[in-house]
Amino acid sequence: MLPESNPVSLPTALATELPDSGMRRRWLILLAIVVLVAAGSAVYAVSAFQSARSSQEADSPVDTVAADALPAAPFVMFRNTAPGQGFGQAATVLLADPTGQRALSGHACDRVYAVVNRVSCLRTKNEIPINFEATVYNASLDTDESWALGGIPSRTRISADGSLLASTVFVSGHSYATAGFSTETIIRGRDGTDHGNLEEFALISGGGRIKATDRNIWGVTFVPGQPDAFYATASSQGNIWLVRGSLKDRTLTVTASGIECPSISPDGTRIAYKKSVTGTLAGHRNIAVLNIASGTETVLTEQRDIDDQLEWLDASTVVYGVPRDESGQDSDIWSLAIDPAAQPSLFIEHAWSPAVVRQ
């Protein structure tokens, strides 16, 4: 690796000052270290490469079939995290049989969401440099449109009628010298309207504008039947707020505090969300449900730390992903009734990022 590591041919210009024998010993030690760490990391890399290769080619532990269209019957779309073939692909199961055969879309997605005839897929592309992309697929799973994303995929949602698409990504400093992460949340219309970065919307609290520049917006949920309205999370100066957004007015209005990653129920009466135990951005997240009309909050029994945007299975049940093991690669989707006495139950194994399509 280092041309200078050969002690015999050492150019005199590079020789340092110890007596020859001492210096020679040091060169030999250095040579040994270089050979050792180079060989060690090469062996590690080759074995990692081979195990990645064999894992990609292994049979999937779940029953799969290749799909060429979205199902006609109600279905659940999700990211298939079962190891082996089809890992990482957007997949569907029928809502009537969530543990049954899963249909693989052929498209790899880190985050996926679907409505009846439209799929939003955010993905990381391992190229030089690594880059990120959003793609919209139609009911035949063909690409409708595609655009580059400015950061690491985090959340995506489509409005029930398919007219609006929201995506949240993490934007980070790109070099060692720059610190900090921020979120970038964008809403796009199906007709090509770009509503832009929600950070540029006016953030309103108690009638006044919040002007702090460290704001982050993430986790959009579209209000059913109201094409202009959505909810999202806003954060600034350590606060976490639920905001109600208006696309027409380009405003985000703070409506509650401590509510993160909102998900509005199909009937529009409740919001399920993540609630930070500490009230800060770091810390354990529980699941809670807010009744919009009465303002009452119900914290559910789920004990594990939740980092997924909740999705409504029906008017009284939520589903969400939970990591399956320490690998960070595999996860399961669990369901939980919004009754404070209910216990979570396994809904779909080896899956993440659920979207429930009921109609």
Add this chain to the structure above:
Amino acid sequence: MYLSMSDRTGGQKDSQAEMPAAAATAFRLSPVIIWLGIVSMMTDISSESVAAILPLYVTGFLGLSTIAFGIIDGINQGASAIVRIAAGWVSDRTGQPKRVAVAGYGLSMVARVGFLFAGGFWAIAGIVTGDRIGKGIRTAPRDAMISEAAQPEHLARSFGVHRMLDSIGAATGPLLAFLVLVMIPNGFSTVFIVSLAFSVIGVAVLVLIVPGRRRGTVNPDAAARRPRFRWSQLRWATVKEQGLSRLLLTAGLLGLLTIGDGFIYLILHDRGSFAVQWFPLLYVGTNVVFLLFAIPIGKLADRWGRIPVFLAGHLALLACYVLAAMPFGGLGATLGCLLLLGIFYAATDGVLAAIVSRLTRAEHLATALGTAQTVVALSRMAAATGFGVLWFMLGPVTAMVCVAGLLAAALIVGAALLGGARRWTAAP
């Protein structure tokens, strides 16, 4: 020879009059500088390869807690900046810059080991903190070692050699990490292992090959330097330190108007000058320009004077601001900015260290270098924060035009402030 040149930093003409041979001294690069450059190159491959994939890794592990992680990392950077002064001071106090540098490089190496076992928010935050503190510790003593090993009349060129090797590492690291992930999807642990390997090699070269100051015979007069400085007239010393404080003031002032590559590229991107996925490669490109120009600009600084080159480097930055604010965008503007930024770094980074070295008495060298780095790092952090606010209030282009105007004014102030200092420091 080293000693007399370094001690009596008379103006160019004076020194030529006193020592006619000085200006003609042939450049002979000390092996210490090459080895320190290789140490930095290995360490930069190690740190930049991890830095390139760390956001992906961190978000994969931490999900939305990543925002909180970003805030902690911001605090770390401030801490790392301040550690530099302390590390420089310890280095001067003990007379053992190598030991302090080994501690810094070693801490970052240990942090790399931590990545292999890390999980969870505080573990990752702790490891990244260790890495950044390590970087803070090593920089000042290392630059002091370069300064001591270099021929004073070729000081900026010597720093240029080191910065070139350093930038090779900074440009290689991200590409290496991307390559690993292309070959091995989710191969983060492989990136960490490869990064650790380079880090170990860097520390091994430093420990085994780079001589410590006491043993060093590279500069045979090193031991004689101290008494001689104490010997020097008090008035001389005061004047020199005055020069240093003026330099720090100027560097801080200019640093407050150095908003960072990120914002410049962001403005160009806002204009649609390049597609968002090319962001990481712009940093690689800037480092490539930096490494190409580090030595030639160092030579220029030794010949024309380091302070003029340091100030002219900021003219390149100013030109970059103007180019970014121009109504025409496109690939040309992007490449132009990339080129100007690389030149800016080549004309300021090593050159500033060379100027500081000439303005400081040897027993305070590492402290002064550390202080200068701290001033630059903190003022640039403040600049980034302040520009974020300006961007929000005025919009990107107006904010950029404002900063360009302020930078032009600051350059005039800096030239006036350093005009006096130049008399004592102009390079032979």
